Amino acid sequence: MKTPIIDFIESYNKSGIVRLHMPGHKGVPILGAESLDITEIKGADYLYEAEGIIAQSEANMSSLYGSALTCYSTEGSSLSIKGMLAAAREQLGELHIAAARNCHRAFLNGCILLDLDPVWIYPEKPSENLCATSVTAEDVRRVFTEHPELNAVYLTSPDYLGNMADIKGIASACREREALLLVDNAHGAYLRFAGEGLHPLELGADLCCDSAHKTLPALTGTSLLHVSRSAPEGLAGRVKAAMSLFASTSPSYVLLSSLDRLTSELAGELPRRIIECCRRVAEVKSELAAMGFELSGSEPMKLTLAAPGYTGDELAGQLRSRGIEPEYSDEGCVVLMPSPYNSGEDFERLVSALRELPKREGGRLPRPELPSAQKAMTLREAYFAPFERIPVDKAAGRVCARSAMSCTPSVPVIVGGEVFDEKLINFLKRYSFFEADVVK
Numbered sequence: 549m550k551t552p553i554i555d556f557i558e559s560y561n562k563s564g565i566v567r568l569h570m571p572g573h574k575g576v577p578i579l580g581a582e583s584l585d586i587t588e589i590k591g592a593d594y595l596y597e598a599e600g601i602i603a604q605s606e607a608n609m610s611s612l613y614g615s616a617l618t619c620y621s622t623e624g625s626s627l628s629i630k631g632m633l634a635a636a637r638e639q640l641g642e643l644h645i646a647a648a649r650n651c652h653r654a655f656l657n658g659c660i661l662l663d664l665d666p667v668w669i670y671p672e673k674p675s676e677n678l679c680a681t682s683v684t685a686e687d688v689r690r691v692f693t694e695h696p697e698l699n700a701v702y703l704t705s706p707d708y709l710g711n712m713a714d715i716k717g718i719a720s721a722c723r724e725r726e727a728l729l730l731v732d733n734a735h736g737a738y739l740r741f742a743g744e745g746l747h748p749l750e751l752g753a754d755l756c757c758d759s760a761h762k763t764l765p766a767l768t769g770t771s772l773l774h775v776s777r778s779a780p781e782g783l784a785g786r787v788k789a790a791m792s793l794f795a796s797t798s799p800s801y802v803l804l805s806s807l808d809r810l811t812s813e814l815a816g817e818l819p820r821r822i823i824e825c826c827r828r829v830a831e832v833k834s835e836l837a838a839m840g841f842e843l844s845g846s847e848p849m850k851l852t853l854a855a856p857g858y859t860g861d862e863l864a865g866q867l868r869s870r871g872i873e874p875e876y877s878d879e880g881c882v883v884l885m886p887s888p889y890n891s892g893e894d895f896e897r898l899v900s901a902l903r904e905l906p907k908r909e910g911g912r913l914p915r916p917e918l919p920s921a922q923k924a925m926t927l928r929e930a931y932f933a934p935f936e937r938i939p940v941d942k943a944a945g946r947v948c949a950r951s952a953m954s955c956t957p958s959v960p961v962i963v964g965g966e967v968f969d970e971k972l973i974n975f976l977k978r979y980s981f982f983e984a985d986v987v988k
């Protein structure tokens with residue numbers, strides 16, 4: 549597959565042109581990446597009005613994903629999520645959105661900026677972890693019945709822990725209602741290449757965003773916003789402007805080059821290597837299960853595990869002391885994110901480190917259910933209201949001004965506009981929140 553962005557930059561670098569334009573480093577290697585770091589000069593196209601090399605590269609990516617349109621982001625899925633919301637809002641006139649509560653903070657930020665007031669979908673079968681999703685098609689249908697105004701659904705799948713929602717079932721619930729389905733697939737860019745029917749676009753999502761950098765060999769900050777071929781007419785045409793509402797006017801050509809290179813990798817050997825990596829992960833999961841570890845999550849390239857008698861954080865500490873750095877841990881589990889770029893030796897080191905783990909008595913720690921909260925104002929009203937910081941113990945009855953987010957996955961425990969109660973306060977303390985920002 550051709551790499552129009554990289555080819556353009558290479559020939560520009562060879563041309564000997566005097567650079568009297570940004571950036572200030574003039575391509576001189578200081579950090580090392582400067583030669584790729586140009587700006588929107590003649591011939592380099594414009595990311596949010598792409599007609600040239602960026603449009604060609606995006607079209608290549610779109611054909612790999614089977615989308616109607618794929619738009620590049622050099623500001624992560626944090627930007628693509630806001631872009632999806634703005635495009636959906638423009639398409640629908642008014643956006644009334646139901647969302648699974650394990651959303652990333654970018655969704656909350658998008659709601660604040662666009663003045664959206666999401667209805668939270670609390671699943672019938674509660675999730676065992678703040679970050680986990682267990683929303684079903686039936687949960688979505690129930691919320692649709694309770695809220696006749698809803699015209700869109702937002703899901704995070706896969707979640708941080710490797711659980712995958714029934715997107716196919718939820719998409720058909722959305723179709724019955726003629727509601728749009730938006731999916732935060734930040735963790736699942738590779739799913740398109742890991743087997744049939746795994747990527748949200750193949751399962752009926754109208755809009756979906758993938759962080760290329762999380763699971764594919766692309767630089768941090770790269771993300772893709774896809775519009776489905778079956779999305780309502782007009783939606784694809786709104787995406788670029790929607791992204792540019794929130795985006796920098798100086799997109800990174802280093803990151804665009806990374807996405808451009810990714811297309812040629814994905815058109816080459818990478819899909820075979822992804823399948824091979826998933827096969828190795830499946831083998832490791834079986835080996836660990838046989839050793840007594842508890843595995844969770846159905847995502848094929850992620851390992852989420854717990855060990856009897858250990859908290860997830862303790863288990864992560866054990867791995868670190870044996871030279872292995874996990875992606876994430878909490879009280880309940882450790883998350884590991886291998887990729888085709890991990891060597892066979894990396895997998896062997898992981899398995900032998902876990903084999904050496906001293907055995908402990910004890911079962912699984914009880915995991916408290918995330919309590920639902922009463923809403924007193926919208927996210928935007930709460931964010932812009934005067935607020936004060938108080939000890940969380942004194943917050944009962946007060947309205948949350950700024951969402952309290954668990955640090956790494958940035959998933960909210962309480963969101964702006966909700967009222968603190970004792971159950972929530974106890975839950976917050978469990979996540980080490982001892983202060984709260986409340987509306988004055």
Ligand SMILES: Cc1ncc(COP(=O)(O)O)c(C=O)c1O
Nearest residue numbers: 623624625626652732734759771
């Ligand atoms: C579920 C989820 N969505 C969105 C994001 C934001 O993605 P990015 O880092 O590409 O901006 C993250 C980041 O960790 C995430 O975990």
